[in-house]
Amino acid sequence: MAVEAIGRVPRRPGPIGRLGAGLLDVLQVLGEAASLFTAAVRASAFVPVDRQRVVVQMVRVGTDTLSIGALLSVFVGMVLVVQAADQLREVNESVLGPIVGLAMTKELGPVMMAFLLAGRAGSAMAAELGSMTVYDEINALRTMDIDPVRFLVMPRFVAATLALPLLILYSDFIGVWGGALVVAIDPAIKLTTNEYFARMLEWVHFSDVVIGLVKGLMFGMIASVVPCTFGLRTRGGTEGIATATTSAVVWSFILILVFDFLIVRGSFAVN
Amino acid sequence: MTSGSQQPKRRGVALDLRGVRRSYGGAEVLRGVDLSVNAGELLAIVGQSGTGKSVLLRQIIGLERPDAGRITVGGLELPRYLAIPPEEKPFRIAMVFQNAALLASLTVAENVGLRLREHRRHRPDEIEAIIHRVLADVELEGTEAKLPSELSGGMRKRVAIARALAVDPELILYDEPTADLDPILTQQIGELIGRIRTNRGSTQIIVTHNLPLARAIADRIAVLDQGRIVECSTPAELAASRQPLTREFLRAAALGV
Numbered sequence: 073m074a075v076e077a078i079g080r081v082p083r084r085p086g087p088i089g090r091l092g093a094g095l096l097d098v099l100q101v102l103g104e105a106a107s108l109f110t111a112a113v114r115a116s117a118f119v120p121v122d123r124q125r126v127v128v129q130m131v132r133v134g135t136d137t138l139s140i141g142a143l144l145s146v147f148v149g150m151v152l153v154v155q156a157a158d159q160l161r162e163v164n165e166s167v168l169g170p171i172v173g174l175a176m177t178k179e180l181g182p183v184m185m186a187f188l189l190a191g192r193a194g195s196a197m198a199a200e201l202g203s204m205t206v207y208d209e210i211n212a213l214r215t216m217d218i219d220p221v222r223f224l225v226m227p228r229f230v231a232a233t234l235a236l237p238l239l240i241l242y243s244d245f246i247g248v249w250g251g252a253l254v255v256a257i258d259p260a261i262k263l264t265t266n267e268y269f270a271r272m273l274e275w276v277h278f279s280d281v282v283i284g285l286v287k288g289l290m291f292g293m294i295a296s297v298v299p300c301t302f303g304l305r306t307r308g309g310t311e312g313i314a315t316a317t318t319s320a321v322v323w324s325f326i327l328i329l330v331f332d333f334l335i336v337r338g339s340f341a342v343n
Numbered sequence: 344m345t346s347g348s349q350q351p352k353r354r355g356v357a358l359d360l361r362g363v364r365r366s367y368g369g370a371e372v373l374r375g376v377d378l379s380v381n382a383g384e385l386l387a388i389v390g391q392s393g394t395g396k397s398v399l400l401r402q403i404i405g406l407e408r409p410d411a412g413r414i415t416v417g418g419l420e421l422p423r424y425l426a427i428p429p430e431e432k433p434f435r436i437a438m439v440f441q442n443a444a445l446l447a448s449l450t451v452a453e454n455v456g457l458r459l460r461e462h463r464r465h466r467p468d469e470i471e472a473i474i475h476r477v478l479a480d481v482e483l484e485g486t487e488a489k490l491p492s493e494l495s496g497g498m499r500k501r502v503a504i505a506r507a508l509a510v511d512p513e514l515i516l517y518d519e520p521t522a523d524l525d526p527i528l529t530q531q532i533g534e535l536i537g538r539i540r541t542n543r544g545s546t547q548i549i550v551t552h553n554l555p556l557a558r559a560i561a562d563r564i565a566v567l568d569q570g571r572i573v574e575c576s577t578p579a580e581l582a583a584s585r586q587p588l589t590r591e592f593l594r595a596a597a598l599g600v
């Protein structure tokens with residue numbers, strides 16, 4: 073036995089081997105996430121029956137994100153105006169409205185809120201499912217003929233996917249008002265808030281808001297499926313749960329940014 | 344505690360394993376397990392830590408598929424049994440996990456009634472009544488609204504048993520139900536399992552390190568070693584065994600370790 077074991081000790085992999093192993097890990101995770109995504113979509117057929125559980129998750133997402141979301145958005149709106157005003161003072165302050173409006177609706181609102189959702193609600197999902205995996209609760213569900221995807225993943229998936237667009241609208245609104253606040257009180261800015269809003273409405277189209285909401289749908293799926301994937305593949309006790317949680321957040325961030333790029337690139341290609 | 348004299352009457356299902364193998368990576372944990380359990384029988388499986396007792400239970404309950412071999416339950420091939428939708432299954436199997444594996448976010452009553460509620464074959468008031476009855480069976484009346492974290496280890500195990508009993512299963516698997524319990528709680532769990540045997544007649548398989556317990560309550564004791572069942576006999580026969588591992592176990596048990 074001992075001899076056998078020694079014979080099988082793997083050589084320490086070189087840099088290329090490590091890179092290869094890392095790449096395989098990445099592909100494995102992406103594959104698992106993709107199959108969990110399809111399973112969650114399929115389980116969404118049970119939303120009418122399981123609506124109670126979806127609502128519970130929506131409330132959790134809301135309590136996790138609403139207050140920090142407001143804080144983030146108002147400050148980002150304010151900072152945008154301060155920064156842009158400084159650059160534009162000589163040129164034309166009237167573009168402040170469009171800058172804040174477009175930046176919030178198309179980019180900052182969606183990405184900020186997606187990060188917030190992944191960081192707070194997503195990390196909680198990974199930790200919760202990770203602990204359920206480690207402590208055999210998931211196995212117990214399986215032995216009871218209860219599908220963990222329908223029971224646990226689907227409500228989180230649907231809740232995050234529906235909640236994020238709403239959260240983005242909320243963020244857009246607060247961010248724009250944060251900007252307006254600076255416009256109103258900063259003596260260095262000569263623009264009136266009326267002009268700020270008028271020019272914003274002129275430039276920000278319904279389609280810009282819609283793009284942000286579409287991003288929200290996609291990011292909401294990512295920020296729930298990825299954490300659930302890491303939760304369900306957790307191994308190795310408490311330490312495993314911590315690793316799963318961290319990886320879930322990092323991976324959600326990366327995928328959100330990748331998809332953000334793809335959506336933007338794709339939408340320009342269409343135009 | 345009752346010993347294996349009176350044969351249970353009604354509701355167990357038989358279980359049969361032939362040549363069951365399971366490896367992880369290169370390591371073969373189960374190397375051809377053969378085991379027959381009669382309907383209504385109470386079988387104890389003993390073996391050293393890490394020999395694959397939990398792995399064996401995972402194959403029987405269908406959490407994992409063996410690499411080779413056949414498992415039949417109640418005359419059905421296990422894969423066929425597993426493929427039957429929950430509400431049409433001709434009989435039910437339940438497992439009591441080593442750490443109880445109650446859902447931490449649900450109350451005792453919600454945990455116990457979970458399977459019934461999810462499968463929607465019972466009315467809410469029927470489920471209430473069942474929860475009440477099985478909690479009484481495990482002597483935990485009044486804990487319905489508690490969370491698992493508010494219970495002691497022994498109570499959690501009994502809730503897990505109640506959760507199993509709630510579906511009136513024909514086969515119950517226990518993974519070390521008395522590990523890390525004190526002698527008094529061990530005896531309580533042993534008596535509870537004995538009562539299930541006489542009152543319900545479910546087939547029961549108990550993985551345990553506790554040889555005295557196994558000898559006191561089991562009809563037969565199977566010894567798992569190196570991935571095979573090396574011996575399967577009544578407690579009386581076991582005492583006269585020549586199997587080296589069995590003798591080791593008996594000696595250790597006699598020393599009280």
Ligand SMILES: Nc1ncnc2c1ncn2[C@@H]1O[C@H](COP(=O)(O)OP(=O)(O)O)[C@@H](O)[C@H]1O
Binds near residue numbers: 372391392393395
């Ligand atoms: N999912 C798994 N992956 C890899 N190895 C496993 C897995 N499950 C069990 N094993 C190995 O199988 C052996 C038997 O484990 P187990 O059945 O838990 O032992 P026990 O008899 O104490 O219950 C151990 O060596 C364990 O490392």
Ligand SMILES: [Mg+2]
Binds near residue numbers: 396397398518
């Ligand atoms: Mg074990």
